[in-house]
Amino acid sequence: MIASQLELQILEKVTCYEGFFKLVRYRLKHSLFAGGWSSELIREVLERGQAVAVLPYDPVRKQLVMIEQFRPGAIGYSKGAWLWEIVAGILEPNETTKEVAYRETIEEIGCPVTDIIHIGDFFVSPGSTSEITTLFCGRVDASMAKGIHGEVAEHEDIKVHVISLKTAIDMLQKNNIHFAPAIIALQWLLLNQDKIESQWNNI
Numbered sequence: 021m022i023a024s025q026l027e028l029q030i031l032e033k034v035t036c037y038e039g040f041f042k043l044v045r046y047r048l049k050h051s052l053f054a055g056g057w058s059s060e061l062i063r064e065v066l067e068r069g070q071a072v073a074v075l076p077y078d079p080v081r082k083q084l085v086m087i088e089q090f091r092p093g094a095i096g097y098s099k100g101a102w103l104w105e106i107v108a109g110i111l112e113p114n115e116t117t118k119e120v121a122y123r124e125t126i127e128e129i130g131c132p133v134t135d136i137i138h139i140g141d142f143f144v145s146p147g148s149t150s151e152i153t154t155l156f157c158g159r160v161d162a163s164m165a166k167g168i169h170g171e172v173a174e175h176e177d178i179k180v181h182v183i184s185l186k187t188a189i190d191m192l193q194k195n196n197i198h199f200a201p202a203i204i205a206l207q208w209l210l211l212n213q214d215k216i217e218s219q220w221n222n223i
Contacts, residue, residue, distance in 0.1 A: 026050060031047040043064060043067075045065075046061075047060060066149040067150045068144075069111060069150070069151065070154065071144075071152070072120035072153070073153055075157045075158070076106070077158070077159060079216070080161075081162050082184060085160055086188070087104075087178050087180055089105065099196075099198070103198055104181070121158065131160055134159050136158035136159075137219075138155075141155070155208075157209060192207075
């Protein structure tokens, strides 16, 4: 089912802050489901751009490559500020989402990804940020993934973990994975494992 197509009037757009993120304040009105228009609203939005995330899966060994790194947004979280994640990065100008997937996989886990499959696209938190993530699953040779990686200039400190699919699902069920793209990708893999392994075996 396709989402409703309503109307939007942007009355004013002001950049409040621009650093690692860009904070924009909108003054706007929008049409209502019942007809007519909303009252004037003021909303702040973090403009982040488009992200790309990849679940690296080894169908031969039935292993996943996950990463662990510090996240400032998780400061104060009861389980700590170091999260288990999958490969992810931001789309640069004149770059395709697939190019980001290939680049970030090398940068973050040290091995190439092939035969990537598009899982879907989703907003991270549309009540406050414009960021949208394109999510892929890709084939890797997990025996090549190891070590600590990351771009020094970006202060990245990324630890690689190679784990079985069974272990990953157990972590998911015990609420030990808190990175939304990883949760979505793992659930997708559970639903599609047989199909994608058959597809990759026929390539």
